[in-house]
Structure formats: C-alpha cells, structure tokens
Amino acid sequence: xxxxxxxxxxxxxxxxxxxxxxxxxxxxxxxxxxxxxxxxxxxxxxxxxxxxxxxxxxxxxxxxxxxxxxxxxxxxxxxxxxxxxxxxxxxxxxxxxxxxxxxxxxxxxxxxxxxxxxxxxxxxxxxxxxxxxxxxxxxxxxxxxxxxxxxxxxxxxxxxxxxxxxxxxxxxxxxxxxxxxxxxxxxxxxxxxxxxxxxxxxxxxxxxxxxxxxxxxxxxxxxxxxxxxxxxxxxxxxxxxxxxxxxxxxxxxxxxxxxxxxxxxxxxxxxxxxxxxxxxxxxxxxxxxxxxxxxxxxxxxxxxxxxxxxxx
Amino acid sequence: xxxxxxxxxxxxxxxxxxxxxxxxxxxxxxxxxxxxxxxxxxxxxxxxxxxxxxxxxxxxxxxxxxxxxxxxxxxxxxxxxxxxxxxxxxxxxxxxxxxxxxxxxxxxxxxxxxxxxxxxxxxxxxxxxxxxxxxxxxxxxxxxxxxxxxxxxxxxxxxxxxxxxxxxxxxxxxxxxxxxxxxxxxxxxxxxxxxxxxxxxxxxxxxxxxxxxxxxxxxxxxxxxxxxxxxxxxxxxxxxxxxxxxxxxxxxxxxxxxxxxxxxxxxxxxxxxxxxxxxxxxxxxxxxxxxxxxxxxxxxxxxxxxxxxxxxxxxxxxxxxxxxxxxxxxxxxxxxxxxxxxxxxxxxxxxxxxxxxxxxxxxxxxxxxxxxxxxxxxxxxxxxxxxxxxxxxxxxxxxxxxxxxxxxxxxxxxxxxxxxxxxxxxxxxxxxxxxxxxxxxxxxxxxxxxxxxxxxxxxxxxxxxxxxxxxxxxxxxxxxxxxxxxxxxxxxxxxxxxxxxxxxxxxxxxxxxxxxxxxxxxxxxxxxxxxx
Numbered sequence: 001x002x003x004x005x006x007x008x009x010x011x012x013x014x015x016x017x018x019x020x021x022x023x024x025x026x027x028x029x030x031x032x033x034x035x036x037x038x039x040x041x042x043x044x045x046x047x048x049x050x051x052x053x054x055x056x057x058x059x060x061x062x063x064x065x066x067x068x069x070x071x072x073x074x075x076x077x078x079x080x081x082x083x084x085x086x087x088x089x090x091x092x093x094x095x096x097x098x099x100x101x102x103x104x105x106x107x108x109x110x111x112x113x114x115x116x117x118x119x120x121x122x123x124x125x126x127x128x129x130x131x132x133x134x135x136x137x138x139x140x141x142x143x144x145x146x147x148x149x150x151x152x153x154x155x156x157x158x159x160x161x162x163x164x165x166x167x168x169x170x171x172x173x174x175x176x177x178x179x180x181x182x183x184x185x186x187x188x189x190x191x192x193x194x195x196x197x198x199x200x201x202x203x204x205x206x207x208x209x210x211x212x213x214x215x216x217x218x219x220x221x222x223x224x225x226x227x228x229x230x231x232x233x234x235x236x237x238x239x240x241x242x243x244x245x246x247x248x249x250x251x252x253x254x255x256x257x258x259x260x261x262x263x264x265x266x267x268x269x270x271x272x273x274x275x276x277x278x279x280x281x282x283x284x285x286x287x288x289x290x291x292x293x294x295x296x297x298x299x300x301x302x303x304x305x306x307x308x309x310x311x312x
Numbered sequence: 313x314x315x316x317x318x319x320x321x322x323x324x325x326x327x328x329x330x331x332x333x334x335x336x337x338x339x340x341x342x343x344x345x346x347x348x349x350x351x352x353x354x355x356x357x358x359x360x361x362x363x364x365x366x367x368x369x370x371x372x373x374x375x376x377x378x379x380x381x382x383x384x385x386x387x388x389x390x391x392x393x394x395x396x397x398x399x400x401x402x403x404x405x406x407x408x409x410x411x412x413x414x415x416x417x418x419x420x421x422x423x424x425x426x427x428x429x430x431x432x433x434x435x436x437x438x439x440x441x442x443x444x445x446x447x448x449x450x451x452x453x454x455x456x457x458x459x460x461x462x463x464x465x466x467x468x469x470x471x472x473x474x475x476x477x478x479x480x481x482x483x484x485x486x487x488x489x490x491x492x493x494x495x496x497x498x499x500x501x502x503x504x505x506x507x508x509x510x511x512x513x514x515x516x517x518x519x520x521x522x523x524x525x526x527x528x529x530x531x532x533x534x535x536x537x538x539x540x541x542x543x544x545x546x547x548x549x550x551x552x553x554x555x556x557x558x559x560x561x562x563x564x565x566x567x568x569x570x571x572x573x574x575x576x577x578x579x580x581x582x583x584x585x586x587x588x589x590x591x592x593x594x595x596x597x598x599x600x601x602x603x604x605x606x607x608x609x610x611x612x613x614x615x616x617x618x619x620x621x622x623x624x625x626x627x628x629x630x631x632x633x634x635x636x637x638x639x640x641x642x643x644x645x646x647x648x649x650x651x652x653x654x655x656x657x658x659x660x661x662x663x664x665x666x667x668x669x670x671x672x673x674x675x676x677x678x679x680x681x682x683x684x685x686x687x688x689x690x691x692x693x694x695x696x697x698x699x700x701x702x703x704x705x706x707x708x709x710x711x712x713x714x715x716x717x718x719x720x721x722x723x724x725x726x727x728x729x730x731x732x733x734x735x736x737x738x739x740x741x742x743x744x745x746x747x748x749x750x751x752x753x754x755x756x757x758x759x760x761x762x763x764x765x766x767x768x769x770x771x772x773x774x775x776x777x778x779x780x781x782x783x784x785x786x787x788x789x790x791x792x793x794x795x796x797x798x799x800x801x802x803x804x805x806x807x808x809x810x811x812x813x814x815x816x817x818x819x820x821x822x823x824x825x826x827x828x829x830x831x832x833x834x835x836x837x838x839x840x841x842x843x844x
Contacts, residue, residue, distance in 0.1 A: 001701045006762055052675065104670070105505050123675035125504075127668040132369065136801075143799035147792045154791065158784055192734055195796055195804050199811070202792025203745070206785035210752070213781040241755040244701070245748040248694045252744030255690030256737055261682035263361075264737050271741070 004240040012283050013232045013291065019284035023173055030180030039183055042190030045137040047130035048094045051107055052123045055087040059115065064089060067114030071095075071106060082262050088123075103127065140194040144175060147198050151205045159212045166289035167208045170281035174204045177281075178274040187266040196270035203249065204278020207242045208286050214238050227294050231287050246279050317831045324825060328715065331722035338725050356725045359732035361803050362680055364673035365499040366507060370472075370663040372492050375408075377464040377661035378457060382408055385433070385452075392429055398422055409436055412448040419446045432456040461492065467660045469494055474656035475510050479649075493666065504670045506649065514618050514662050515653040517570030519604070519636075522612035522624050526561040539564055546620040546640045560621050562614050567604045569658075572597025576654035578647045579637065587647035588639040589654065598634025606630035617650075669802075683736035691717075691743040698747055702754050704843025708829055709750035712821040716746045719817040724810065732806030742814035748785065749822035752778040754844055767842045771830050775823070782823065790815045 043050045053064070061078045068076065068091070075094045082088035095103065104125045111120050128136075148171045156164030178200055182193065214234035222230060250272065257268035337343055338355040347353075360367050383405055389412070390403040398421045401414040410433070414422050419439075426433060436451040452460070465488060472494065473486045485497040501507055523540055531542050545558040574594040581587045593601055605613075605627050614624040615638055622640040642650065695713065698706035720739065724731065757774030765773065790812055797808035833839045 003701075006759075054674075121672060121674065123672045125668070125670045127665070129371075129664075129666040132666045139799055143795050147795045150791055150795070151788055154784075154788060191801065191804050192807075195734060195800065195807050198792045198796045198799075199741070199789075202789040205788045206748070209784040209788060210781050213784065217777075237759075238755075241751055244751045244755075245745075248697065248747050248751070249741065249744035251693040251697060252686075252690030252740050255686045255693060256740050259682060259686040259689055260737065260740070261679060263679065263733060264682070264686075267734070267737060 002240065003243060004236075008239075009232070009236050010239075011232060012235050013228050013287060016284060016288035016291065020288055023281070023285055026180070027173060027176045030176045030183075033180055033183050037183065039179065039189045040186060041133075041137070042188035042193075043092070043126050043128045043133070044190040045133050045140070047128050047133035048092065049103055049125065049127040050093075051091045051104065051125045052081060053089045053091060053111070053120055054123050055089075055115065055120045057119065058085075058087055059089075061089065063114065064091065064111075067110045068107065069110050071103075071110065088262075136191065140191070144194065144197050144201065147201045148172060148175065151201060155205070155208065155212065158209075159216060162290045162293045163208070163212045163215075163286070165293065166286035167205055167212075169289050170208060170278075170286040171201050171205060173281045173285050174200055174274050174277040177277040178270050181273040182266070182270055185269065187269060190266075192263070192267040193270055196267050196274065199271060200274030200278065204274060204281065206245065207279055207282035210238050210242060210245075211235055211282060211287070228291055231291065235283055235287065242279055242282065246275050249275055317828060317835055320824070320828045321832070324828060328718065331718050334722040334725045335718070338721070352726065354725055354728045356721065357728060357730050358676070358680075359730045359735065359803055359806055360497060360499055360669070361671050361733045362676045362731065362736075363499055364501075364671050364676045365497065366501050366504040367667070367669040367802060368496040368498075368508070368511070368665060369489065369667035370468075370494045370496065370511070371666045372465050372468050372494065372659075373662045373664065374461045374464050374492050378408060378452070378460055380661070381460055382410065382452065385430070386410055389430060392425060393422070396421070396425055398425060408451055410448075410450045412450065414446055414448070416441055416444050416446045422446075422448070426450070464660045465492055465494065468663060471657050471659050472496065472511055472663075475652055476507075478652045478656060479507060479510055481507070494663070500673070501670075504668075506645075508665065508668075510649050510652055512663055512665065513653050514659045515570070515656075516618055516658045517573070517654060518566035518616045519568040519601075520562040520564075520566050520614045520616055521608060522614050523561045523563060524612060528559050528561055531561045532559060536561055543614065543616060543619060543621050546617070546622045558621075560614055560624060562616070562621070566616075567613075568597070568600055570654060571657070572600065573654055573657075574634075576651040578644065578651050580644065586639070587642045587644050588637050589642070589647050589651045590635060590637045591654065593634035593636070595634075598632070601634055601636065602630060602632050679733045680736075683733065683740070687736065687740045687743065690740050694744055694747060698750075702750075702844055705750070705754045705757070708826050709747050709754070709822065712750060712825050713743065713746050715825060716814070716817045716821040717743065719821065720810070720814050723813050723817065727809075727813075729809055729813075730806055731810075732803035734803045735806030735810045738807040738810035738814065742811065742818065745789070746814070746818040746822060749778070749782045749818060750826060752782055752785075753823075753826070757842075757844055761842075761844070768834050768839045771834070771839070771842070775827060775830075779823075782819065786815050786819055 061080070064078050065076070071093060077090075077092040079090050079092075080088070081090045091107070093103070104122060107125075108122060148168055151171060152164040152168035154164075155167045175197055178197060182189065187193070211231075211234055214237055215231055218230045218234050218237075222233070225233075253268050253272050253275070256264055257272060260268055334352055334354070336347070336351075337353045343353060386403050386405045389410065390401070393401045393403070398414065398418050400418065401412060401422065404411045404413075412422065419441075430450075432453050432455075433450040434453045436449045439449070440447045469486060469488055476484050476486060476496070476498070481498045481501055483499055485495070487495050489495040496511065498504070498507055520543075523537075526537060526540060528542070531537070531540065536542050540561050541564045543560050543562055545560070572593045573591055574597070575592040577590045577592070579588045579590050609627050609629060612624045612626050614621045615636070616622070617638070622638045638650070691713065695710045698709050698713075700706070702709065717739070720742070723729075729735075753774050756778045757770050760770035760773045760777075761767065793808050793811040793815065797805055797812070800808055830839075833842075
C-alpha cells in the first residue's frame, strides 16, 4: 500500500507565501488570545483547589452549588466531568486547603447534608498555594522555551544554522497553535499540558530532521538545481514517511483522547493538535525560512549554496 | 556474517529472557520462595495517582523559628547584661532586629559582653550616640540564620517522620524539597484529613501559671499587664467559631515545655469526662515538675498546647513521679492523635500546606483501566496499520514493537520506577512512535527497490541511509524528555521517564532486532523477494 505515489511532485514551496501569511495571522490571533482572554489556568498554575466528585445518582450542578453553601459562592466553578451519565463533577475553588485547614472536610459535610452520606465520593482533591502556582508557571514556560532553543541548536550543529532557525520558528508556530487550540477548546492549562507542549517540541522537530537529512543528501546528489527545487524535491520524497510517522502517533493519541479518561483528554488533545501542526509547519514554515534566509541574506555571494560539512 | 547473526540473535535472546525475568515480580504475586532467593524482586510501583494516596508539600515557616530564636537571644542578653553589671541597659526586639540602649559610659562593657558571649550577633547598622545614650542594632549573622533554617527544616522533617511512623502508613516518602519545603507522600492513605491534622500540628506544649489576680475582661479590652498574656480555652471538636470560649490571663513565661515528655498515653473516657492523654515525663522533667508544683501550691497551672488552654487545674500539692494529664472533651481518635504528636515532639516552627494532591483508590483503578484500554486499542491500531501498509516488513516492525514494550516495562521494573497516569499515557504514545524508525527504514528500502536495487542491497542501503535521521529524531525527542524530567514533579516525571526509556528501547528493537531478521534472511539465501 502506498499513500503517496512515487514521483509525485507537489510544488509545496510555491505555496509558501500564502502559507506563511495564513500562519502569521493564526499566530497573531493566538498571541492576542493569550494576552487578552489568556489561558484558563488550572490549579497547578493559578493556585486554588479542585475536587472531583462522583455521585451514585444523577444530581444537578445547581444542587451541588446549594450543598456547598458558602463554598459554592463566588468564583467557584462546577462542571460536568467524565462520560455521560457517570455523574462526575469537578468543583473548582479559589481557596486552598492551606487557607481553610479542612477544606475537603467542609465539602464532605455540605454534600452529606444535601444528599445523605454514602451517596457520593470525593475521588480526588488537589490544592495548590498561590506561591507554588506562580513558581510552576514560570518554570513551565521556561522549560518550553529552553527546549525550543535546544532543538534549534541541535539542528544547527547537526545540519546548518539556516535549518536550525527554520526549526525554531516552526516549533514556535506549533507551540502557539497548540496553545491557541487549548484556549479555544476551553481546556485548563496544568502540568500535563506543559508535558504535552514539551513533547510537541521534541516530536514535531522530527519531521524537520527528516527533511533536512534529505535536503543535505540531495544537495550532494543534485548540484545543478536551485535550493528551492532541492527543498521541494526533498519534501516530496519524504512526504509519505512524514505522514506515516506522525500518523501512527495520531492513531494512539486518538485512542488516548477517546478512551483515556478525563485527566488525560486535554493532554491527548494538545498532542494531537501539536503533531498535526508539526507536519504542516515543517513543510510550510521551516522550509520557507530556509529559503528566505538563502534568497534575501546570502544572495550577494552566489557560491554559498553548499551544505556545511556532513557530520556523521 | 553467519557468526555475527547468530551472536546477535543469542544476545537478543538473552535480553528477552532477562526482560521477562525482570517483569515477573510485577505481574506475579506472591513470588515463590526460590525466586526471591536469587532472582530480581524489583517491580513497577504505582504512583499515588494510580493507587490512591496523598501528596503534600509543606512549607516550614522558617522566619517564625528565626523570630523565636531572636526573642530567646533577647532574654538571654538582658539576663547576661544584668548579671555582668552593665547597668541601665535595655534590650528590645524589633522584628528580627535587637535594639540595645545603654548609657554611653557603659558601651565598652557592652562590647565586651557581646564579643565574649554573643559572637553570633552582628551589627545591622552602625551604632548611634545621642545625649549620653548609645543605641546598638544587632541581628543574627548570616551563618547563624542559615544554620537555624537548616535546623528548623531538618528538625521538622524528623518530627514529621516520627509522627507518620506512629500514625502507621506503609512506605511513606518524606524528604526535604528545596530550602524550606518538605515533600510527603502517603500511599494508600484512607483518611487524608486526619493525616494532615497530625502532620501539621505544631504541638508546642507549655505549662504556664494562671494569674488569678488579673481581671480577665480588662485584660481583653486594654491588653494584658506586662509579662502576662490572654489565652483561650480549647473548645473541642465540633464547636464552631463564634462560640464563647473561656479566656485566661497567664504568665507569658512558660515554667516548662513539652521537651521533657517521655511518653504520652491515651486514657479512655470515664463516666463524666471524655478521653484524656496522660503525659509521662522523663527524669529531669519529673524533677522540674516536682519543683514547679511544690513552689506553686494552690495556684492554677494552665496546660497550653499551641496557644490553647486545655485545662487549668489548681495545684493541690507537690506532684512527684512525673505524670500529668491533658483533658478536654476528646473523643478517642482525637486523644490518640494528640498522643502521637506529643510523643513525636513539637515542630520547631509552624508549617503550612503549600500543595496537596489526594486521589481516592477508586479513581486510581478507573485510571488504570482506562489507560490499559487505550493502550490496547492504540497499539492494535498501529499494528494493524503497519501490516496493511507494509505487509511482511510491517509484521516485523510490529514484532519489534512488542519487544519494545517488553523491554520498556522490564527496565521500568528494574529501575523500580513509579508508574503514573501520565506515565501510562507515555507508554501509549511511545507505542505510536516506536514504529517510526521502521517506517523510515521501510520507506528507504522501497525507494532503493524502486531505484532498481536487488532486495538484499536495498535493505542494506535502506538501513544505512535511514540511520542518521533515526538517530537525530530520537535524540531530539529524548532531549525534550530530559528537560521535562528536570522541570516536572511527581506524575510528570513519570511521563518523562517512560518517554526517555521508551526512546532507547525503540531504537534497539526497531533497528537492531529487525536487522537481525533481515540479515538472517539474507544469510539463508531466501531474500529474493521481500514483502514491503
């Protein structure tokens, strides 16, 4: 079976202007979202308490809010969680148990009064102080930035500065698209999302590596052609492996997204978006950056179309 | 080549057997006795999010400990100055600053005392002299503060460890995290609220004399007279805030503290009163207690725990034998918990809960089930796809995938790694990435075949040319896993570990193992056609 017939040449590089334009608009939109609406921060980053409740019979959010009394007022968010009919809810409070001492005790008391004992279960309670939250937020952001830069440096050392730069810009694109999708889909940002973003960075650079590897090879093989043609040939030649390597990852991620449960779902979602974006950005972002670099910055000396020495 | 294929096959076979042996303890329980004696017993442990339990991060309020210490130094200093006859000196504490005022004539003698007895104090700002009076501003030296901080955190850690041991939790993790935090993990705990109560109580026990001459209402309204303080009675559990509590005016200086406690025992409830806790003092404590009671017959002695008066009995006579009891509307559980914290000793500084994550066992079981289902479904999808797409070569890649999972789990077991929910997600994800190396190789082989090469040399070239990309892609993913490990806490670290180990095992199985197969085919001369 073959997805991409051999000999297919799609003029990807010809679409680069429109692709870059669309991506810039999307990324700008994400940045605006990020600074206006901002990401929905989970307790890991914002501080506060989240409790996961499971009831043995159907209850409404209003009833739960009533049961919580004073705790249910103000910024408290109660939402459906898990599958349909599982009667699971997430209660999110701004307070932490450090401030209140016995927060989960209070939640249990209120619920017992309203629904009777033994009809519910506090399955999980997470409480993070505001100081820890802001520390984690900073560390998380830095780790994603550090990983992106490291990928760029690695590609630079293994291939070329141009490709390193292209990879970094493509990765920034992927991370932004993933963040934007999470914001639009209303998923909370927590530690597992940072794990997902780091994985996106580590994985979507793979496609860039595969294409760079082929470009390097083709540069040695076909010396007459322009860089644009070589890049385009390389993209086409590696297209099926790019699609399949990401495709198998997408298969398992779909399984995780559908069957993995509520805690894992946002994580799987972020990876799905990031991996899709990774394929796109390698073809339409990383390569144009390389071409742009080549055409605008190095045009003056025509003899520079050579790859830095092959390091194996 | 015959030799090399055989050697590699044997090495690989040994690795598979070793992996199976390492996995047995994880899946077989109990292990037979003969196994335990000479085979590995390490197993994959479940993280708190899968088996249920509490994860706590406590912050030690070190500043409070430092403040307490400076207050102690202040008392010492004024005593020493009085003893050494430095007249007219006064010592006040302003935050972490000691302000000493002496007549200018006495500055030399003050300096002498400071140098000989209080070398750990340093000048916070330069002394000022105005109108025959000199003001000195001193504070603790940096080294002193650092050692105080370390002491406070280490001592808290030790005390909390004692308390948890007595409370009875199997395999708790209690360790220092960063400069002032303590990380506690309590697997499988049933009553996290109670554990938090026990861990978080400062449990500073003091015996203070009640000043019956003072007017309580006036002391509340206008502040207590010098050397006195107002304390409130312990209301017992269930009495909400706002109920009237009895107030006492007591002498600020404790006659004795909980450091002399040798043992604390629960006394069950009797007809008229709830359960109580009996304190048994050690030798020095018993002597001190006897002296105190002898000197204060007919006065009331308040038993104060964490600034709450539990009882204030009148001393009828000198009490020998070193026994005292704390009463106060306890139920049996409360009394038991109190006896635990009294036995384990007081925390040197208050602690606060910075982070808490508690998962009930039922959620853990659900998570495991969902994780296993998505793993089975996800990897089945990949296996089916690979066979459909690459036929024979796909089946070989699938076999490599199965071995990869075997090795990954075996290494996790050998490392006694902790499997968390994100860790399971990592195993699922890696199953989707594991075939990538084979995809790169197979695509390359197809290309070489199309270019007209014979199967054997196409495979040779396929492996060779795919190698750089395989190495580079795996290195980049591995690097991000390392960064994640650096950043992550608990469950996230679990994901990073499975990611990094999984990448190593995929390279081994996808490249090394499949190569053995193809070389074997080539060696036996059956490589006229390949299914790819």
